[in-house]
Amino acid sequence: MRNRQFTETLLTVENISLSFGGVRALSDISFDILKGEVRAIIGPNGAGKSSMLNCINGFYHPQQGAITYKGVRREQMRPHEAAEQGIARTFQNIALFKGMSTLDNIMTGRNLKMRSGIFAQALRWGPALREEIAHREYVERVIDFLEIQHVRKVPVGQLPYGLQKRVELGRALAAEPELLLLDEPMAGMNIEEKQDMCRFVLEVNEEFGTTICLIEHDMGVVMDISDRVVVLDYGRKIGDGTPEEVKANPEVIAAYLGTAH
């Protein structure tokens, strides 16, 4: 529960509808994300939370509606364009490059920042080498920040689940994103791991000013770290506001606890 004020809008979702064949995943969803805030999306399983995130970073193309990001209104965006625009994300079922080491995985996050030509890279001469070293330094900072120095060289396929989640966050951070989308960053973690992850998320938000949009099921965590919360149920938006407002919303309570009909 935090009382912070934000004014500048970073992203606006307008009347998004998405269906797969006859299944309506999202109907007419609108909300906004303000620059600098921690915005949570919650809702029961199958509410359309991940679909919403996938629309924002261009994996899904909604049939209706548009998304305005940094003042540019788009009906469709491709995933690599989203990444170029400063949107980074993590996935619900960890999507890492399993054969690569922790270090290499996080280096892929720098992919878009590399500029030198193919031939210079192949021959490792001058500017390409300097560039590689500069990126490597940034990646080492990310690794230090997430406290995963000890597994730098380990192939991520061998790491325990909690650490894999951390590496995935590291890869997203390496891109120096403006908007960070986290899909259940704390799912399946024990209390200690959750506390660590909360700390990282808050530090990223406060120290780098990164705007964060996260999906999470642990209500304690959500209410503690988010500034505002969107609640989805069966693809509809049923609540939007500060954690207090959402907690008091009868529709939200009904969705989570069920009502006597």
Added chain:
Amino acid sequence: MAFFLEVLIGGLLVGVLYSLVALGFVLIFKASGVFNFAQGAMVLMAGLVLVQLLNPTYIGKWHFAGVAALVAGTIGVLALRALKPAAIAAGGGTATRRLPLLVGAGTGVLGGILALSAGGKGWPVWLAVPASAIVMVAIAYAIERIVLRRLVNQEGIILFMATLGITFFIDGFGQTIFGSNVYKLDPKVYFGIPNDPVFLLEGVFQGGILVNNLDIWGGIVAALLVGALALFFQYTRTGRALRAVADDHAAAQSVGIPLNWIWFIVWSVAGIVALVAAMVWGSKLGIQFSITFLALKALPVLILGGFTSVPGAIVGGLVIGAGEKLAEVYLPQLAKNLLGIPMSGGIEYWFAYVLALAFLLFRPQGLFGERIIERV
């Protein structure tokens, strides 16, 4: 001793042919985690196009003009992309989406007219080879656009089935356009390489070692190709992007790797490797439809060398090429002398597969493949 060396060298040079095809498989496997069954069909297609362009007496002049139009159209689209990348990348309005189509069609028609006005004469090698390469790029583009784009985030097996379909399509389409004759690709006429045997090391052994001139050139071409590919794929950002794409499509896209573009590049490179393979194979065997399945000899090569390794494809090809020839010649003798078992030939047909089987049992990742990591 001279005979042994002769068999060994002969085998190694056949191995180069296997390596050339295996290379195409490796490139696509690295980039999409898919075993591309269509590589053999691409070798066939590249060979057919090249042979037709070199010698249009094989086909009518309208076919010839058609190929020329395709080449010109592809150059047009690629040039547009190079000159105005911003317009393509924006891709929002229908106007920008139609632009490449219009440019492609325009330059295509122009190319066709030019080819017709040339009277349908055969092109010289320096023109026909790059033109065939461009046809392969066009095919790669079509495959990405029509088939692969719809299969992002699907299982490897689904992509594999798709490449199976592509194989039979290309095979049948090739027959529809070019007919099913065996076309001769005479290396002496087109590349100035005499297809005669030469004798090496005549000072050391009596009578020297008999080697085919063409095979030596094949080896040199393969070596150059591998050098270039190794530089390109092992040490560049593209190389890292490739490994990423092969591992996880969604994750690769989320860090800003343009999946479709990478696939297009890789299929183009595989197409050009197919062209080189077609030139070498075609010079030896002629361009014929059996190439599609002959190319499956690359499978044991890949198992031996590792599916993800460019050097592995080369070493695997050489080991199998040399191994099967040596086995063919010496195994019956050995069996007879040591075990007293009579054995006749035909060994080179199964030797590669038995070797591959042994590798699957004892070293499934191959000689140079990435370790298969399994969390226990």
